[in-house]
Amino acid sequence: MDAGLIGLEHMGAGMARNILEAGHGLTVYNRTRGKAESLVNKGAHSAANLSEACRGEAVITMLADDHAVESVVYGDGGLLSSLRKGATHISCSTISVALSERLAADHAAVGQRFVAAPVFGRPDAAAAGKLFVVAAGAPDAIAAVQPIFDAVGQKTVVVSETPKAANLVKLSGNFLIASVIESLGEAMALVSKGGVDKQLYLEILTSTLFSAPVYKTYGALIANGNFEPAGFAAPLGQKDIRLTLAAAEELRVPLPLASLLRDRFLTLLATGGEKLDWSAIGQLAARDAGADAP
Amino acid sequence: MDAGLIGLEHMGAGMARNILEAGHGLTVYNRTRGKAESLVNKGAHSAANLSEACRGEAVITMLADDHAVESVVYGDGGLLSSLRKGATHISCSTISVALSERLAADHAAVGQRFVAAPVFGRPDAAAAGKLFVVAAGAPDAIAAVQPIFDAVGQKTVVVSETPKAANLVKLSGNFLIASVIESLGEAMALVSKGGVDKQLYLEILTSTLFSAPVYKTYGALIANGNFEPAGFAAPLGQKDIRLTLAAAEELRVPLPLASLLRDRFLTLLATGGEKLDWSAIGQLAARDAGADAP
Amino acid sequence: MDAGLIGLEHMGAGMARNILEAGHGLTVYNRTRGKAESLVNKGAHSAANLSEACRGEAVITMLADDHAVESVVYGDGGLLSSLRKGATHISCSTISVALSERLAADHAAVGQRFVAAPVFGRPDAAAAGKLFVVAAGAPDAIAAVQPIFDAVGQKTVVVSETPKAANLVKLSGNFLIASVIESLGEAMALVSKGGVDKQLYLEILTSTLFSAPVYKTYGALIANGNFEPAGFAAPLGQKDIRLTLAAAEELRVPLPLASLLRDRFLTLLATGGEKLDWSAIGQLAARDAGADAP
Amino acid sequence: MDAGLIGLEHMGAGMARNILEAGHGLTVYNRTRGKAESLVNKGAHSAANLSEACRGEAVITMLADDHAVESVVYGDGGLLSSLRKGATHISCSTISVALSERLAADHAAVGQRFVAAPVFGRPDAAAAGKLFVVAAGAPDAIAAVQPIFDAVGQKTVVVSETPKAANLVKLSGNFLIASVIESLGEAMALVSKGGVDKQLYLEILTSTLFSAPVYKTYGALIANGNFEPAGFAAPLGQKDIRLTLAAAEELRVPLPLASLLRDRFLTLLATGGEKLDWSAIGQLAARDAGADAP
Missing domain, CATH: 1.10.1040.10 (N-(1-d-carboxylethyl)-l-norvaline Dehydrogenase; domain 2)
Structure with a gap:
């Protein structure tokens, strides 16, 4: 499938590499541009701005905190305005339950899907594709992005149909x-x-x-x-x-x-x-x- | 070696069996006499009273609490009056640090040795001889009773020369x-x-x-x-x-x-x-x- | 002086009565209109909307929580848009330190003054004009509204020039x-x-x-x-x-x-x-x- | 009445003075002898040993802790062996509930009475006879020593017939x-x-x-x-x-x-x-x- 990934720090970079190796198309974006280079060498497309990273069927966010996620979702050219109808925001960051609830509602309001999928594992597990994915969201939305989970993790457990439960x-x-x-x-x-x-x-x-x-x-x-x-x-x-x-x-x-x-x-x-x-x-x-x- | 064992509840009975199987002479004592029978069938001697269990080189106590240990040590015919000079009291019970300190002093005062050797493991580990022994006491006293530890446990770790540290x-x-x-x-x-x-x-x-x-x-x-x-x-x-x-x-x-x-x-x-x-x-x-x- | 008072529950109603009795002009406002009646009989003017309560030199808010204060300050016709330059918002509610800090900044940005003046005392003390006022804000702003504090309280203690300290x-x-x-x-x-x-x-x-x-x-x-x-x-x-x-x-x-x-x-x-x-x-x-x- | 008092630190000395001033006979004892002198000048008898302080109808203990109380009660010539049948031990020290319970039983076993009467108040209140006495014990035992309480305190409250409740x-x-x-x-x-x-x-x-x-x-x-x-x-x-x-x-x-x-x-x-x-x-x-x- 064709996806975007926003956030290329330790965890995100490792996940990106495994998504590419699984044969998916991947557009990456990081506030600091340099982080994308080694991934471009492996076949990733480097987005010039947020909206460019939102053109696929799904976009993954792997960011530091609520504030960072809010700014890429609600900011100019952010996910809410750029993601196509029916596409899925996969939130892997460790964010608040309250923000997760708000994201679910706001994406739904514009016809987008939202899956919360925080991961257990440290950067070495991310690099090895051995993360443990805890997912929650609508069953069909999760099914649609399962190939991404398979690429980054050794196991996916679905805990609820309500995204915030995973957070x-x-x-x-x-x-x-x-x-x-x-x-x-x-x-x-x-x-x-x-x-x-x-x-x-x-x-x-x-x-x-x-x-x-x-x-x-x-x-x-x-x-x-x-x-x-x-x-x-x-x-x-x-x-x-x-x-x-x-x-x-x-x-x-x-x-x-x-x-x-x-x-x-x-x-x-x-x-x-x-x-x-x-x-x-x-x-x-x-x-x-x-x-x-x- | 020749030892006594006082306390034949779940943990003590399993330990006794493994000491016998390792070829040591064992005299067992329990307040409730019936507990000793199956061990006698395996070669144990059943003591009629406390002092009879104190005739060997070492006596092990595996009892419920401070009170029980105090009564067999300080009571009539108890360890303090019955154990020979140079023999060792091996205390495997989970007792207070304060009692352990007192036992060390009181045994020393009459020329007896004291080793604290509480164990990690549940009754099934005791039955299988797979306990984990945490021992503390004088090095020569511990060395002398090491065959007992080898019989009941899979590993012995000596944490200090002061018995109470093990407790x-x-x-x-x-x-x-x-x-x-x-x-x-x-x-x-x-x-x-x-x-x-x-x-x-x-x-x-x-x-x-x-x-x-x-x-x-x-x-x-x-x-x-x-x-x-x-x-x-x-x-x-x-x-x-x-x-x-x-x-x-x-x-x-x-x-x-x-x-x-x-x-x-x-x-x-x-x-x-x-x-x-x-x-x-x-x-x-x-x-x-x-x-x-x- | 000429002031407004927003919030006529137990505490606010008692304070309003004492302000009137001290001879000040007072315009009162409450979301539920009926609360104002008995005060009108004592000489208060009943405002038809928020902005009408903001025409004097000062406006007091005595409300339940952050949310209520935010809505009268930032809402349509609220204090921020209605209070004249140099006039003072006296916040007597028990609100968060964070909101107090935000109010101070936002009022200052439009040339208004902000004094935090939470009170100690229950409704009976409010009715008797015996509250204990803990005030914080710019010294001249506090001096300007001291007559109000004298009307509602038995004592005013100024704890800081930074409003949030009072909260x-x-x-x-x-x-x-x-x-x-x-x-x-x-x-x-x-x-x-x-x-x-x-x-x-x-x-x-x-x-x-x-x-x-x-x-x-x-x-x-x-x-x-x-x-x-x-x-x-x-x-x-x-x-x-x-x-x-x-x-x-x-x-x-x-x-x-x-x-x-x-x-x-x-x-x-x-x-x-x-x-x-x-x-x-x-x-x-x-x-x-x-x-x-x- | 005729009483003894054991313990002449800050609190005890003040209490002794007020008991003397109320006209009672008082024999005082302190481990360190010098403490008694000023009281002797006011009419107290200074006991040479514990048992001499136990000859009256009641003896008060006002000591630092459990250990001090145990040693004067259970030690040689202590209260338990010296107090006459029917006489009362008034324990004013802040001791454990467990010791209070034990004292009640042990005094009763030899026909003596025990009243727990810890006091609220610092040394200045003791000196002024303004302590607040919280007493517990058998009603007749308390009634018998009420004159002592009246001498040292401004008020006595009886909280229970069981001494330890006062502690x-x-x-x-x-x-x-x-x-x-x-x-x-x-x-x-x-x-x-x-x-x-x-x-x-x-x-x-x-x-x-x-x-x-x-x-x-x-x-x-x-x-x-x-x-x-x-x-x-x-x-x-x-x-x-x-x-x-x-x-x-x-x-x-x-x-x-x-x-x-x-x-x-x-x-x-x-x-x-x-x-x-x-x-x-x-x-x-x-x-x-x-x-x-x-």
């Missing part, structure tokens, strides 16, 4: 990761002040019940106090917890652990952690315990 | 499990009220970053609202969080997530959850959200 | 009240389950260190379980905590107690408390303790 | 004070980072709804960052929250705000606050917000 799942996943970080931070502060070596402790954990990648990855970052450069920066973590809490407030679901995480992120940002990896909230328990990290 | 690690592990339960409970309450099927959600989680056994096991219990019969009863979970907080208080380590778990367990026990599995704290977020479980 | 103070005050409610709710759940009579307990508290009105008022509501009709409804309390947390997030100030209150309000709203007084969060501790209220 | 009330009162400190700490961190002067802010609060002494006293300490010398030291605050939580656990009452306070006190003690006034937890919100105190 909720994505946010809740980041909440779960942050919960692991907090719990590891507290546990390590405790055993470490009790005289146990953190590396040895982590080895025990990951050899037993806590063998999941999330414990290995974040446990090592916390045990080593290795928060720079940031793989996922603290302000993005704070944003995702904020969006989780906003969605929960709308649904009236109290989330005390998410509230704790919110306060941790604010503490981190207020005390010099702006450029650290989000896992740096995992050192705050040790700081409060008067222990030097790491 | 701290064990408690922190249960804290981490309870943290997983709480985070899953909140996440499921959120996505479920947002219209996403809990089973499908759990499948997404455990197919991606959260592939560890602890997510599969507890996620299924929460998604199904399946809290009876209890694999590990709520009062035991509450006890372990209490002991974690007590150890943290002694070390002056604030643990806000453990405090949240404490309140969750008290709520569960105060509102009819006495006999439920400890994972039932994972339904409290849904209850507070006004959603019917499961 | 922050007001929100923090409601946070403090909600904190009192929560602390009383927990303390009463505790002593009551311990066999102490709640009324007697409250008498002890208010006879000693806790003699402030806020303890007497809210303590009695909680002790009696008397949450209907609502003096200040739960959704308004939830809104104010939300606005407090939003302001705190912008300033990067973690507020764990406010986070706890947020979760309490969401629990209350999710479990049938929509129409109760906001002090009904004070019964949630008892509910979690398995105790029947009151 | 619960006392602990809950300290929990409420600590809650005020935390809420003020958060509110001041917020408005201060928002540009509002803390002193001015405190004036607004205490002129309006928050006119109680507790807000004036602790608000000034926090606004000024004036935590030395300690009026009530941080470790004592931490102890009282610990005892509150222990009583709540026994009664199965989850107290999330008390849990937050627990973590605050541990943070304070772990980061150099050992000698500060307990109100220093009120600066932790500012610290987490990256703001310099005060």
Whole structure:
């Protein structure tokens, strides 16, 4: 099929490459033009402006936040004015549930389709076409763009016919990761002040019940106090917890652990952690315990 | 070697069987006599009283709580009065850091050795000799009882020369499990009220970053609202969080997530959850959200 | 002086009466026309539309929330388009810090002045002209409208030259009240389950260190379980905590107690408390303790 | 009547003086002998040992903590062995609910009476005979020692026939004070980072709804960052929250705000606050917000 892709940072570039390799036609657009070059060498068309990226059957957005998505959708030459009737906006960004709901309504109002399809996986998984796609939207709209999902991911799970449900799942996943970080931070502060070596402790954990990648990855970052450069920066973590809490407030679901995480992120940002990896909230328990990290 | 084992509930019985199969001499004791029979058929000697179980080079205690351990150590004919000089008390129970410290001192005062060796693993791992032993104590004392650890576990990690450090690690592990339960409970309450099927959600989680056994096991219990019969009863979970907080208080380590778990367990026990599995704290977020479980 | 007043619910009507009695010219406007009648009898002019209420030197808004204020400021014939250059918008509503900042900028851009002047006090204090005015804005703007403050309040405190600071103070005050409610709710759940009579307990508290009105008022509501009709409804309390947390997030100030209150309000709203007084969060501790209220 | 009084620190000395002035016979005892001198000048008898202080109809204990009370009750020549049958132990110390329960049982077992009578008020109120006595115990036992209460206090409230209920009330009162400190700490961190002067802010609060002494006293300490010398030291605050939580656990009452306070006190003690006034937890919100105190 013939598609556009807007947003060529780490995740988007990897996805674009896999879409091209699957044999689809792809027009890419990035605010910063240079990002498109290597993709053009692989057969992509580089759009001079937003509307040029909206000429196919579908356009994917893979952007940093609500603001970036709003500007490409509602801005001059944006998706809302450029996408043809019946074409589909596939939103892969981690955005708010509220924006997802608004996009669904606004696209529908002009005869366009909207599918929310946030992905689980880091840039290496995007590069390898091994993302995990969580999709929600009208069944026929999802079916129409399934070839795109097949190109970028190892599996697609459809969670609802209402797009925003997929965004909720994505946010809740980041909440779960942050919960692991907090719990590891507290546990390590405790055993470490009790005289146990953190590396040895982590080895025990990951050899037993806590063998999941999330414990290995974040446990090592916390045990080593290795928060720079940031793989996922603290302000993005704070944003995702904020969006989780906003969605929960709308649904009236109290989330005390998410509230704790919110306060941790604010503490981190207020005390010099702006450029650290989000896992740096995992050192705050040790700081409060008067222990030097790491 | 020649050892005693006190406490033949689920965990202890499995451990006893593996010690016998490894060719060691074993004298077993349980307050309720019937428990010893099947072990006698496999070659164990059944002690008529505590002191009879204390005649070997080592005696293992695998009991429910501090109180039970205190009564067999300090009671009439207990370990402190019956164990020979140089023999070792191997404490495998999940007890408080404070009691572990006291046992170490009191055994030392009469020339006995003390090794704390709590284990990770459920009854099936105990039966299969696949426990994970976290040991702490004097190196020579640990070396002397290593054959016992080899018989019951797949791996032994020595975390410190101070016995109580092993108990701290064990408690922190249960804290981490309870943290997983709480985070899953909140996440499921959120996505479920947002219209996403809990089973499908759990499948997404455990197919991606959260592939560890602890997510599969507890996620299924929460998604199904399946809290009876209890694999590990709520009062035991509450006890372990209490002991974690007590150890943290002694070390002056604030643990806000453990405090949240404490309140969750008290709520569960105060509102009819006495006999439920400890994972039932994972339904409290849904209850507070006004959603019917499961 | 000659002023307008928009919003004639409990608080606004009392303020209008005192402004008239102080001898000022007053044009009142309310979406629902009937509210103005009794004030017209006392000398007020009843405006047929928003712009008619904006012809004087100042216009006061005393409305329910951000949305209501936004609609009278930015809507057709609203303050922004109707107020003359140099005239002052006095915002007495409990609104968000963010909206206050926006109003200050937008009024300034068209040559109008903006003073934030939220008030402490309930409808009876408004009726008696005994409000406590917390004002912020340019000193000359505040000086110009001081006669209005003198008419409605017993005291004016100027906290900053930046209007939004006054809104922050007001929100923090409601946070403090909600904190009192929560602390009383927990303390009463505790002593009551311990066999102490709640009324007697409250008498002890208010006879000693806790003699402030806020303890007497809210303590009695909680002790009696008397949450209907609502003096200040739960959704308004939830809104104010939300606005407090939003302001705190912008300033990067973690507020764990406010986070706890947020979760309490969401629990209350999710479990049938929509129409109760906001002090009904004070019964949630008892509910979690398995105790029947009151 | 003829009574003994054990414990002559700030509170005890003031109480002793008022008992003497009311015309009662009084034998005083303090571990450090010098404390008794000025009281002897006023007519007190100074006991050479504990048992000498136990010869009257009643003996008052006014000591620092559980440990101190246990040692004078259960130690050599202590109350349990020295007090005559029918005589009453009046416990005014802030002790645990569990110890109070144990004392009631143990005194009863040897035919002695036990009344718990913790007091509200600081040393100046003790010196002025203006304490507020919260008593619990058998009605006839309380009636018998009422003259003592009349001498030391301005009012006695009987809350239960079960002594420990009075200790619960006392602990809950300290929990409420600590809650005020935390809420003020958060509110001041917020408005201060928002540009509002803390002193001015405190004036607004205490002129309006928050006119109680507790807000004036602790608000000034926090606004000024004036935590030395300690009026009530941080470790004592931490102890009282610990005892509150222990009583709540026994009664199965989850107290999330008390849990937050627990973590605050541990943070304070772990980061150099050992000698500060307990109100220093009120600066932790500012610290987490990256703001310099005060």
